Structures are given as structure tokens and as C-alpha cells.
Amino acid sequence: MLANLGCLSLVMALVCAVGQVSCQRAFSWHPAFLKKSLDATSRKKRSAGMTNIFPLTQFFFLSLAMLCLMLSFLTNDLSIIYVNEHSHYLLPFIYRIGATWSGHEGSLLLWCLILSGWTVVFLFCSQKKLSSEFFSAVMKTLGIVSTGFISFLLFTSNPFKQDFLNAPQIGNDLTPVLQDPGLIFHPPMLYFGYVGFAIGFAFAIAALITGKFESDTARACRPWIIFPWSLLSVGIVLGSWWAYRELGWGGWWxxxxxxxxxxxxxxxATALIHSLIVSEKRNVFKGWTILLAIITFALSLIGTFLVRSGVLVSVHAFSNDPTRGIFLLSYLALLIGGALLLYTFRIKKFYQAPNFNFFxxxxxxxxxxxxxxxxxxxxxxxxxxxxILDALNIEKIxxxxxxxxxxxxxxxxILILLMGLAPHLKWSKAVMPAERGAREVASSDFKLKTLDATSRKKRSAGMTMIPSTLLGFSLPPLFGFNFYFLTAIALSFSIYLLLSTCVYAYQHKKINSMVIAHIGIAVIALGITANKSFSEERQIKMxxxxxxxxxxxxxxxxxMNETQSANYQSLVANFTVTKNNFSSKISAEQRLYAYEKTLGKPGIIFNPWRDLHLVLGNNFPDDAWAIRIYYKPFVRWIWAGGFLLFIAGMVSLLKYYKRSKS
Amino acid sequence: MKKFLFLILFLFSVAIFAAEDFYNFSNKEQEKRFRDLTLNLRCLVCQNQNLAESNASLAADLRQQVYQKIISGESDQQIIDYLVSRYGNFILYRPPFNTKTLVLWAGPFLVLCFGMIFLWRALRKR
Structure with missing residues (x-):
């Protein structure tokens, strides 16, 4: 019953997506026959009224489908193939919710739902900020993306497919690795990011079609890049943290x-954010910004293809059952190929000679x-x-x-070095087209001025290089770590970025999103460098x-002791860790789930400076156990930096919201 | 008394043989080499895991082999050559530089050069 309802809502959602594409107002860029439809005012009026209905109903039906799938998991309806492959009657409630998107079909449904959700949010927030022509081009593009993905979902990977004859009694169970809070948050966050870039893509297409990408359009586009970017940052960080906690290698990437x-x-998207800011503030780089927006979404699609087509597991498994892969690949080629083709034809409109100084x-x-x-x-x-090498049968590498x-x-x-330097440079003074005649004189004059102004700033920015180099080279030996030359270099660079950004914040008396984000990157870089260089480990029989x-x-x-949980038994090794005055308990587990699936669960204790990571291995006949112990310094910094990126994104959005209100 | 001595001996022996490392090296350098090698070799039966971290039995065998070869004094290159001759380049996480991997290794450099040339030309037009 739920399955039928879910399936029906998917069909309805597809209809709405098609409606969203076809019932937008026509564009003026197209010759003859669309012009005719423009003239037909009655039709125009009608479709204008319809425009907003389709995205909304599409969102409603996709939510309904998601709800149906979730309820099927909660009630453990094993006649649905997808449910019986990913659930078990003992599976705890919270993981049943997560299990909804733990497999191919469910995660694609989440993809479509999130796309539709973004569309609706966009509809409410930005409709008034854009010209109706531009807006309907954006909606149309989003509709095309949505149509493709809902048909992919419906025709190749329907989550509601049922099999009454072979329905098992208990279900195949969710892979133990996925039974973790990470499953609830990581995939949605990642998808919010991935899918959100569709709006940036739609902006790019709309700009190409309408031939307009003015400063205010770039401005309207900005939150739709920064918001998904922030969520994607969190998604990546959560994924790294999950792998670290779950997979027991002490690795985070x-x-x-x-x-x-x-x-x-x-x-x-990081490149896009920066390029977009220049397009907004200086009215240059427009073609490049548009291209980056297309590339960013293309990369999201390529990622979806790589993960969802099975090509990663094995090229040959992929060629045995290529329906899904071929569908995705041709859809990708059509969408991105089309976008790039449009780009090559229309980009000349956006060309603008660069009018800025070198420094x-x-x-x-x-x-x-x-x-x-x-x-x-x-x-x-x-x-x-x-x-590719494997597909061409050349070699497996x-x-x-x-x-x-x-x-x-x-x-x-190199990037970190540039990041430390760039904020201290001023925007170049633009040479307006009207002043072109006086350009030579003007630009040399400007050059002098900007050079003079920047050299002072640059000097202070350059000065921070000295203490950072000193710190980078002296900190590790001071704290009793080994000295490695490359580590010292990387540390110097990261500390430089940190100091230089702080100097910027001090000089300008402000902590804006840029400062927070750049500090986030410095923190990540410090964490990675220290972690990679100073980690220690031991494998022992104990x-x-x-x-x-x-x-x-x-x-x-x-x-050692044994415990029993709802859907697994576990062997727990209890340790006590001591150092000087510090003492703590730490326990590593080995879990045995239904169907003989086992999972090691590392024991971790942490503080800001280091993690201790304990993994329980197999057992030997003489009552000894294989144990791995890891000492991981600064690993928390990597994730903390990631969350700083998220905070930076939020600060930027808040500022945007405040400004658009006033 | 004899029993007591035996007990003491037994306790001492535990203290001496306690918690043996899986791999004992004569010096730090060998240990580092072992770690670097196993981190950069692929477990052949796993989805995508290196030898150091894999729990598969084949990986354990290969780890043991690498360990034996290191303490018997073979160089990194000798060990890598041996493993490649048996399992092919698939085992190396750092693909060798040859005609088949030319694009892989030169690609990023070329892209950077193109980018810089593009940038240079764009800036010169002003």
C-alpha cells in the first residue's frame, strides 16, 4: 500500500518536473516559434500562474515518496526489495531512518527531494530579486535537471519495487559500517551541497540564454553558491570523521x-565563490564565473555517476549491468555537453577586457x-x-x-601562500569604458597609487613571513617532535596564513567571513601537517x-568482557591510559551482527592536541589479542577547521540577508 | 620454597615477554621504512585499502613478507621490484612513471602551465 502510494507520488513528481520545464514563460533569445507563443498573451498569463505551482507540487510529491519509503522502513515492509536489502527487524529505530538513504535507490530519492527542496527555497527567496525572464530560465533549467533525475530514479532504480514471492522473513540487514549516527547526517549534508550547486548551474545557463549577468545577478547568485558550499564542507568533514571513528585505520582521508x-x-565551488565576488564587485571575469558554475555542477554529476554507476567497484561489473551507468552517463553528456555548447556560442557577449593592475x-x-x-x-x-586504463584493457594500476x-x-x-598575501592587496581601480581615451595616463597614475598603497600593506603582510618561518622551524623540536624539513616548510606556510589573516583582521578592524574561512583553512593545514608528520602507532600482541x-x-x-545490544553482541577490551597526572579509560569493541557480519569499533579518547585511538584485532590461541594503538596529534584541528568554513559561510549568508533587508 | 621461586620466575617471565610487538626492528630507520612501504602498497583483495591498515589475510601475508625482506637487509627498491614482478603495478599506490602513465604524471603540470599562459595573455591584453 505504502509502496504503491510512493510509486504513484514519484510518477506525479515526474509530471510536475516536466510541467516545470514546459510551463515557464518563453525566452526572447529563441527565434520565430517561441516569439509567437509570447504574443499569445492569454497563454502567457496562464503559464505565469502555473509557474510556481509545479515546483511546489513536485516538492510535495517527492516528500510524500520519501515519507512512504521511511514508513516502509519503520514498519519493516520486507516485500519491498530495497527495504529487505537494507533493513532487519532488530535494526534500531534511528538507523531505520538513516537506512532510507543507505542504498542506491534511497539515496537517489534523497537527491531528487533535496533538488526539489532547493528549488522551492530559491522560489521563495529570489523570485523578486531577478527579472522574470531570468527567473523562469533558472526554473526551467532546474526542471530539466529534476526531470532527468526523477526519470532515472523511476525507470532504473525504483525504490518501491516489490517482490511478494521471495519476500524473506527478517531482512538482509544494514551493513554494520553504516549503523552509526554518521549515516543520519553525512549523506544529507553532502547532498545538500552537491545538489545545491544545481542552482548555480541554472544561473549560468540563464545568464547564457538571456545574455545578462550583471552585478546584481551575480549578487543574487552568491548565497546559492555559498550555502551549498558550507553544507558540502560540513558533509565532507562529517564523512572524514565517520571514517575515522568507524573504519579503524586511524585515517581520516x-x-x-x-x-x-x-x-x-x-x-x-571554492574557485567559483572567489570568481563570483570579483564578478559582483568589479564586473569582470564573467565568462570565467559562468564556466566555473557549469564545471562545479558537472563535477557533482560526475561524482554521482562515479558513486552510483558501480564503475568504481569494477569496470567489468559495470559493463555487465550497464543500464544505470549508461543512463547517467548519457544524461551527463547531454546536460553538460549542451551547457558547454551553449557556452561556446554565447560567451562572446560577456567578454570584457581586463582593466586591472598586476598587483x-x-x-x-x-x-x-x-x-x-x-x-x-x-x-x-x-x-x-x-x-580508463582498465576499461581500455591496458593495465591495472x-x-x-x-x-x-x-x-x-x-x-x-602555493595556494596557502597566495591566500596569505591576496587579502592585503587592494582592488585595482577600474578603468571605465568612457575613460578609455585617457586610459594610458590614468592607468599609469593608478598603478603608482595602488603600488604605493599596497606596498605598505604588503610589507606588513610580508613581515609576518619571518616569524612564521621561525615558528614553523622551531615549534616541532620545542615540543619534542622530530624535525622534518618538509614539515617545517608546511608548518611555516600554514602559520603564515594564520598570522597574515589575523593581521588583516586587525588592520581592517573586522572579522568577516573571509577571515574566518581563511583561518579555517590554516587550521586544517596545521592539523594535516602535524598529523601526517607526528603520528605514532604500535601493533602488539597483548x-x-x-x-x-x-x-x-x-x-x-x-x-575483556562481552555485552549484548539490540542487534549485536560485542567483545570489549578495556584499557586504562595513564601519563603523568592524566588517567582515562578507553575501550575498543568487536561487534558481531546478524548474518555473521563483524565490525571493529575503535576506542577513542581525545583532547584538542591529540587523539588516542585503540583497535581490537583478532584473538590468538593463548588468550592474547592483536591490538593496534595510534597516537594522532592535531587530528581534531582538521575537522575544527572544516566547521570554521561552515561558520564562515553562515556569517556571509547572515550579512547578505541583513543587507538585502536594509 | 621451590614453588614460591617458580612463581617468582613465572612472574618475571611474564614481565619480560609481555606485549610483544608484531614486528621487531633493530633500528628506527627500518621501522619507518616498513611503515612507509606498507602504507604505499595496496591490499590486493580489498576495495581500496593499503597493506598497513588492511585486515585481510593476504595483506597480513604480504606484510610479513615485506617485514622479512626488510630485516634480511633488502632495499626498498628490491622489495618493490619483487612485489611488482609478482602482482603487477596494481600493488603500487604510486604508479611508476612510464609511457602508460605519462598523461597521469604530466597532466597536472600541463594544466598549470596552460592556466598560467592563459592568465599571462589575459593580463597582457589590458
């Missing part, structure tokens, strides 16, 4: 293709774009290259952390009663 898929749009913020923001785009290309290459350390890390170091030491901490293996 593995350059896994699935992780890369979330980092790609994030990097590109200006504009130049440095362009450099930021170049580096971030290179970073995107690097990760994309590293992720796709093994897949692996691309992992050493590759990214060699290629990606230097890029990030019996209860024994003690080992790591990084000055004494780990005493107290005892």
Missing part, C-alpha cells in the same frame, strides 16, 4: 574515489582560480585514470596517497594485565 568525488565540486586583488584571485582548477584536474585525473602527496600538496602550499607505552602514554590492558 584515503583519496578514495568516493571521497574525491565530494572534494572535486568543493574545490571548484591587485583581481590578479591574485585569478591565480587562485588557476591553481584550484589545476587541483581539480589533478584529482579528476588521479581518480579517472585507473578506471592504482593511484593513491603517494601520487596526491606529490602532485596535489605542492599546489595547496594479554589482559599487560602494559605497553606509546608516545609517553601507558596503555594497560585491564580485561
Amino acid at each position: 584515503f583519496w578514495d574515489p568516493v571521497e574525491n568525488a565530494s572534494l572535486l565540486p568543493w574545490l571548484s 591587485s586583488r583581481e590578479t591574485f584571485l585569478l591565480m587562485n582560480s588557476v591553481i584550484l582548477v589545476t587541483a581539480v584536474a589533478t584529482i579528476l585525473l588521479g581518480t579517472l585514470y585507473p578506471i 592504482s593511484v593513491g596517497e603517494p601520487y596526491f602527496n606529490t602532485v596535489f600538496t605542492p599546489l595547496m602550499l 594479554k589482559p594485565g599487560e602494559t605497553v607505552s606509546l608516545a609517553g602514554y601507558q596503555f594497560k590492558f585491564e580485561n
